[in-house]
Amino acid sequence: xxxxxxxxxxxxxxxxxxxxxxxxxxxxxxxxxxxxxxxxxxxxxxxxxxxxxxxxxxxxxxxxxxxxxxxxxxxxxxxxxxxxxxxxxxxxxxxxxxxxxxxxxxxxxxxxxxxxxxxxxxxxxxxxxxxxxxxxxxxxxxxxxxxxxxxxxxxxxxxxxxxxxxxxxxxxxxxxxxxxxxxxxxxxxxxxxxxxxxxxxxxxxxxxxxxxxxxxxxxxxxxxxxxxxxxxxxxxxxxxxxxxxxxxxxxxxxxxxxxxxxxxxxxxxxxxxxxxxxxxxxxxxxxxxxxxxxxxxxxxxxxxxxxxxxxxx
Amino acid sequence: xxxxxxxxxxxxxxxxxxxxxxxxxxxxxxxxxxxxxxxxxxxxxxxxxxxxxxxxxxxxxxxxxxxxxxxxxxxxxxxxxxxxxxxxxxxxxxxxxxxxxxxxxxxxxxxxxxxxxxxxxxxxxxxxxxxxxxxxxxxxxxxxxxxxxxxxxxxxxxxxxxxxxxxxxxxxxxxxxxxxxxxxxxxxxxxxxxxxxxxxxxxxxxxxxxxxxxxxxxxxxxxxxxxxxxxxxxxxxxxxxxxxxxxxxxxxxxxxxxxxxxxxxxxxx
Numbered sequence: 211x212x213x214x215x216x217x218x219x220x221x222x223x224x225x226x227x228x229x230x231x232x233x234x235x236x237x238x239x240x241x242x243x244x245x246x247x248x249x250x251x252x253x254x255x256x257x258x259x260x261x262x263x264x265x266x267x268x269x270x271x272x273x274x275x276x277x278x279x280x281x282x283x284x285x286x287x288x289x290x291x292x293x294x295x296x297x298x299x300x301x302x303x304x305x306x307x308x309x310x311x312x313x314x315x316x317x318x319x320x321x322x323x324x325x326x327x328x329x330x331x332x333x334x335x336x337x338x339x340x341x342x343x344x345x346x347x348x349x350x351x352x353x354x355x356x357x358x359x360x361x362x363x364x365x366x367x368x369x370x371x372x373x374x375x376x377x378x379x380x381x382x383x384x385x386x387x388x389x390x391x392x393x394x395x396x397x398x399x400x401x402x403x404x405x406x407x408x409x410x411x412x413x414x415x416x417x418x419x420x421x422x423x424x425x426x427x428x429x430x431x432x433x434x435x436x437x438x439x440x441x442x443x444x445x446x447x448x449x450x451x452x453x454x455x456x457x458x459x460x461x462x463x464x465x466x467x468x469x470x471x472x473x474x475x476x477x478x479x480x481x482x483x484x485x486x487x488x489x490x491x492x493x494x495x496x497x498x499x500x501x502x503x504x505x506x507x508x509x510x511x512x513x514x515x516x517x518x519x520x521x522x523x
Numbered sequence: 524x525x526x527x528x529x530x531x532x533x534x535x536x537x538x539x540x541x542x543x544x545x546x547x548x549x550x551x552x553x554x555x556x557x558x559x560x561x562x563x564x565x566x567x568x569x570x571x572x573x574x575x576x577x578x579x580x581x582x583x584x585x586x587x588x589x590x591x592x593x594x595x596x597x598x599x600x601x602x603x604x605x606x607x608x609x610x611x612x613x614x615x616x617x618x619x620x621x622x623x624x625x626x627x628x629x630x631x632x633x634x635x636x637x638x639x640x641x642x643x644x645x646x647x648x649x650x651x652x653x654x655x656x657x658x659x660x661x662x663x664x665x666x667x668x669x670x671x672x673x674x675x676x677x678x679x680x681x682x683x684x685x686x687x688x689x690x691x692x693x694x695x696x697x698x699x700x701x702x703x704x705x706x707x708x709x710x711x712x713x714x715x716x717x718x719x720x721x722x723x724x725x726x727x728x729x730x731x732x733x734x735x736x737x738x739x740x741x742x743x744x745x746x747x748x749x750x751x752x753x754x755x756x757x758x759x760x761x762x763x764x765x766x767x768x769x770x771x772x773x774x775x776x777x778x779x780x781x782x783x784x785x786x787x788x789x790x791x792x
Contacts, residue, residue, distance in 0.1 A: 398636070400632060400634055401638060404632065404636040404637075405638075406597065406625070407592060407594060407630040407632075407702075408625065408626075408649045409623070409653060410622075410652045411652075423639065
């Protein structure tokens, strides 16, 4: 492809330019069409099965049956694991990024190794994170905690909200680190110099000037992490998601039901696929709505921060 | 660097009137990596006077200015040799209290850099990092500094507004107010008016003449007229060397060196 759609000086070619515009425009339209098809199918097929009872009750009997199916425990499970994950991943990710961009020597082999590790971590398939969570958090950390606490049965050493959230936090760590580093780098040198020249320490400058300035960018990292984690099923398969629980999770060491995993169950385990299909789509619709609203909250907070940053203290 | 008594004379500073030197450098040499930016600078800066650093871009003026408050620490690969003292204390050593030094030696930058906070908070932050939190003291200092920077009348009714809403000249005066809020003895100004329009520049110049009574001011400028208007002393730098240092009247009207004359008359630069 020689023509990339940008008019180049000395070689004006309106035909090539038109072709470029058409190609890029078509590619954009394709994405919009795909999105519309996905959303349209989910909404059209899922909407009829959606009801207040469906989203606000615990399924008492058969959850493959549209009469008794309900997703409240899954909504709560998915929301909780995402929020818990955010609580774990944000501080660790932000502190790591601050170290890398503000303190670490750019040319040291250690910094280089950390960066390579972050890059590799981002490329690991999510099922591997699931197995890692099972091996490290549950079988190693959990069991040893049980041994130390001297509990009779497994309390820590079993799949739970806590371990699933931690596994997801490990998985989304690179996203937060990279976004935060970018935001820190984008902070104007002039602001740092202003603070340091007043006699502020490096730490004061980072905490009071640089981090607040970078906050919208850091939130972008959080948004990306939430988006990535919300729909993931593989990392929580072995680390916390349950096929069925009669009651809602009460504490972080309880297992939970999850919208994504439940979608998989409805799609593959139903004794009557035709009968289950509407609630399958309704469940997907709820998952999409939940992901969108979590993102919307974060985006609103970020927009508010940006506005305050510009206007008032 | 061997500690020596400060008896050897600084370069010919005119003795009329004799001023105590607040900043002294001796054989100060600065490298960025392999590039030498300053070469054997020996200079004494008089107290409560305005001293201009002039010279073509890249001649080392700003690098020298940034030695006085250790802002070169922020740049990798800087090597500095020689002596630099502020108020008789070495400022280049490893165990120098950089925080304390920067409290005594304030700085105003070429591009105004107010924090993206309120006008009030810009100054309150400077006070807070030096432990001043008492409300009355903060309010009093905010007003005093803004008055000293000739900004109070323009902003007194909107102290809680973002500093970024101020005009360029106002922002620069806010930066000056912020710098003097912590009562430094010396004010370093790195081309403080080069990004401003003529009216705003005039206001900054008037302000500098005003501040001269209480502070020792060192200003880097590319503007010859500005240097003649506001400074008592002028140092001309060329390619990292101090070519000439004297009263501004002398440097601009009877320069001792050919290079200085060519530069101040606009024949090169």
